[in-house]
Amino acid sequence: MKGPIGGLHAPGTENQGMNADPDLHLLSLLDRVAARDEAALRQLYDATAAKLYGLALRVVGKPEWAEDCLQETFLQVWRSAADYRASLSPPMAWLGMLVRSRSLDLLRRGQAQRQAQTDDLDDHLAETLAGDAPDPVDTTLASQQAWALHQCLGRLDHRQREVISLAYLRDLSHTELATRLSLPLGTVKTWIRRGLDQLRQCMANWH
Amino acid sequence: MNIARHPELLDRLAAAWAVGTLHGGARRRFEQQAREHATVRTAALLWQERMSSLTELQPGVQPPPRVWTRIHQQVQAERVLVQGRAPVPRETAAPWWQRLGLWQGMGLTGAFATVAALGVALNLNSQLGQTRTELTAQLQAVQAELAAMPRADYVAVLNDNQASAAVLVTFDPVRRQLHLQRVGSFQEAEDRSLQLWALPPGSGPRSLGVLTRERLLQLATDPAVVNGVPTLAISLEPRGGVPEAGGPTGPVLFKGALIQRQI
Numbered sequence: 001m002k003g004p005i006g007g008l009h010a011p012g013t014e015n016q017g018m019n020a021d022p023d024l025h026l027l028s029l030l031d032r033v034a035a036r037d038e039a040a041l042r043q044l045y046d047a048t049a050a051k052l053y054g055l056a057l058r059v060v061g062k063p064e065w066a067e068d069c070l071q072e073t074f075l076q077v078w079r080s081a082a083d084y085r086a087s088l089s090p091p092m093a094w095l096g097m098l099v100r101s102r103s104l105d106l107l108r109r110g111q112a113q114r115q116a117q118t119d120d121l122d123d124h125l126a127e128t129l130a131g132d133a134p135d136p137v138d139t140t141l142a143s144q145q146a147w148a149l150h151q152c153l154g155r156l157d158h159r160q161r162e163v164i165s166l167a168y169l170r171d172l173s174h175t176e177l178a179t180r181l182s183l184p185l186g187t188v189k190t191w192i193r194r195g196l197d198q199l200r201q202c203m204a205n206w207h
Numbered sequence: 208m209n210i211a212r213h214p215e216l217l218d219r220l221a222a223a224w225a226v227g228t229l230h231g232g233a234r235r236r237f238e239q240q241a242r243e244h245a246t247v248r249t250a251a252l253l254w255q256e257r258m259s260s261l262t263e264l265q266p267g268v269q270p271p272p273r274v275w276t277r278i279h280q281q282v283q284a285e286r287v288l289v290q291g292r293a294p295v296p297r298e299t300a301a302p303w304w305q306r307l308g309l310w311q312g313m314g315l316t317g318a319f320a321t322v323a324a325l326g327v328a329l330n331l332n333s334q335l336g337q338t339r340t341e342l343t344a345q346l347q348a349v350q351a352e353l354a355a356m357p358r359a360d361y362v363a364v365l366n367d368n369q370a371s372a373a374v375l376v377t378f379d380p381v382r383r384q385l386h387l388q389r390v391g392s393f394q395e396a397e398d399r400s401l402q403l404w405a406l407p408p409g410s411g412p413r414s415l416g417v418l419t420r421e422r423l424l425q426l427a428t429d430p431a432v433v434n435g436v437p438t439l440a441i442s443l444e445p446r447g448g449v450p451e452a453g454g455p456t457g458p459v460l461f462k463g464a465l466i467q468r469q470i
Contacts, residue, residue: 054267067273067274074278148260149261150264167228172227200218
């Protein structure tokens with residue numbers, strides 16, 4: 001299979017509404033935030049908050065917690081945007097990483113409370129898994145790297161895609177996933193193994 | 208086995224490692240090899256980067272507007288604090304207990320003089336047959352009276368942004384109390400509270416307590432929290448105040464230098 005390299009460099013075809021280079025736009029905002037420009041922080045928030053809030057919600061499950069994650073993340077960005085340049089990651093990936101680690105911290109800190117809320121979370125998970133349509137992901141801001149992953153994930157069976165996403169985003173083991181999703185351990189392992197195999201083959205074509 | 212020589216296996220392990228499903232001994236062995244072989248390390252980091260893009264691919268959800276309001280308020284508060292911190296001259300770099308010691312020493316000297324004078328008088332009185340027990344009781348009474356005198360070792364006048372005085376603060380290290388006197392006309396709304404903060408250099412604001420609505424009030428305070436603090440500030444918060452950990456969330460209305468009284 002020949003990789004869709006053209007799609008990577010000419011995003012306008014499939015990825016409508018995308019800026020010429022969203023990474024550059026976000027990068028310049030981060031540089032201005034690092035120079036204590038609060039208007040730039042607002043612009044960055046307007047551009048990314050929905051995306052990041054969606055991510056936080058996906059990890060922590062509770063709106064109040066997701067709001068806290070978002071707030072803490074933007075304060076962290078305000079205080080340490082200057083560190084971003086050293087990370088070498090695309091801006092959205094860097095922001096996503098901040099949100100994910102905040103969210104995981106929050107989940108771990110609330111381990112005791114989480115026990116009580118596990119049911120809600122699991123219902124939510126099971127629902128996601130039951131769905132068949134691909135997630136309505138808006139890739140307007142996605143980095144090229146994310147765009148490639150998005151394309152490759154799109155080729156997986158929906159359930160494989162979901163368990164892989166959950167394993168990563170929530171930092172869950174095979175066993176934890178099986179428990180949460182009320183699935184046999186063997187099934188979870190198979191989905192993840194097959195999904196990752198396919199993902200690897202597909203991603204290999206993007207380089 | 209050196210997995211660096213088996214590209215297919217290496218790729219599979221690196222992907223599983225990055226997604227977090229490689230566990231136990233397999234994970235430890237993989238990480239060990241990654242530390243030893245650059246090829247393994249490169250594969251691991253490549254997959255870590257790729258997987259991190261999953262954070263970009265979640266459906267967006269519009270957060271409620273209050274999230275930005277909170278971020279904005281906190282950024283404002285930090286700006287005020289940073290600006291407020293810089294120009295405040297420190298009286299001295301000596302540790303607080305030394306500075307406190309000097310002041311307390313002066314106070315104690317006075318106390319000893321009083322007690323000594325009293326002692327002379329009592330010595331005279333003893334000739335009139337007073338017992339040692341009575342002497343002790345009188346000494347204790349004097350000491351209690353001395354201890355009961357309010358002290359104001361630290362003083363701050365907190366101003367609003369028009370430089371008008373709003374709150375007078377004094378600190379009594381013996382009673383471990385801050386005394387506050389509202390001197391301006393400001394009155395917070397029903398659903399708001401004023402919260403007093405110490406702004407120690409080099410660390411986050413520390414909450415000293417939430418003000419009640421009275422003109423005069425006291426807040427119990429550990430001297431260690433006040434020592435060496437150059438600035439106090441009062442922020443406007445939701446009723447009942449906010450937890451210290453998050454710092455002020457509302458605007459800082461009043462602030463001023465905390466000065467150790469030496470006169």
